[in-house]
Amino acid sequence: MTTAPTGVARRAAVRVWGAVLWLTVAGLAVWLLVRAVGYDHRTPFAQLVSFTPYVALFSLLPLVLALLSRRWKVSVAAGVVVLAFGAFVVPRAIPSGAPSDGARLRVMAFNTKIGAGSVPELATLIRREKPDVLTVQELTPEWAAEFAALRLFPYSALRALPGASGTGIWARYPLTDNRTVDPKSGFDQTVARLQVSDERVYEVVSAHPRPPIFQAAEFGSPSRWVGDISRLPAASTSGPVRVLAGDFNASLDHSPFRELVGTGYVDAAAEVGKGLVPTWPMNANKAPPVTLDHVLVDSRADASRFDAYTIAGSDHRAIVADLVIR
Secondary structure: OOOHHHHHHHHHHHHHHHHHHHHHHHHHHHHHHHHHHOOOOOOOHHHHHHHHHHHHHHOHHHHHHHHHOOOHHHHHHHHHHHHHHHHHHHHHHOOOOOOOOOEEEEEEEEEOOOOOOOHHHHHHHHHHHOOOEEEEEOOOHHHHHHHHOOOOOOEEEEEOOOOOOOEEEEEOOOEEEEEEOOOOOOOOOEEEEEEOOOOOEEEEEEEOOOOOOOOOOOOOOHHHHHHHHHHOOOOOOOOOEEEEEEEOOOOOOOHHHHHHHOOOEEEHHHHOOOOOOOOEOOOOOOOOOEOOEEEEEEOOEEEEEEEEEOOOOOOOOEEEEEEEEO
16 A cells, blocks of 8 residues: 555656656757757857767657656657757768769868878778879878878879868879968868869869867867858859868858858768768767768769778878769
């Protein structure tokens, strides 16, 4: 026979459990709102939004618990939250269709982690994958000299600098019009024209906006990060096909990056259903790995393949994408 105090305690526990479920669902709804309206231009949202895929997976837990405990109103609210997260995240894991016929271009990008990435390991990957063009971020003079000595590519457009701000491009075809994307950018993002033939010319950018980190005086801040992304060239439907490849310090859950993609770019990984493949950090850092490295190409092209490879010494994976230009 249940005593009165036991019954009171049980009812209190039920109320507490219901409150916990409601608070959890409410917290997830706030995350959704930040992601949906793009309120990620300041700390801590600029950093946290990267982890939206993990939060989307976690959102299943309160739904399951609410269903098991027969909390039907909470279940409905939790179900709506799960569906909303799914709409944001799941399309990146679904291939969008077979690419059209056309000219092929294989693009590789790699962040050296201020020159710490293994040149021999990257060279082995290049010999195997045979990319047409390689973009490098955090390109130091020392790393550039070691890599250039291997003579893996006949052409280059380099803006090697001490620290994290240097970038560069190596290619199997001539590179012309070597310049920086914008002198106001905190990192020197190299852009050059890749002349494959008289008919096939590409504009290639080694993309590396400043990260939205806390030490504003040292590297950048969310506002400077937004500025660097906004200075990257928008997609074009005329002139050379435009390719942006590198470490964007942003995922598809960041509104500044989505705005850039929304100008008419195709994200190669998302198009082939690998948009959730993590690329950073890959060096035993305690943070859950997220997708910050991308290959973008304007809407005149499709992607037929995307892969990521771990290189010793770097906290970023090298990424490879096959593009099909219509």
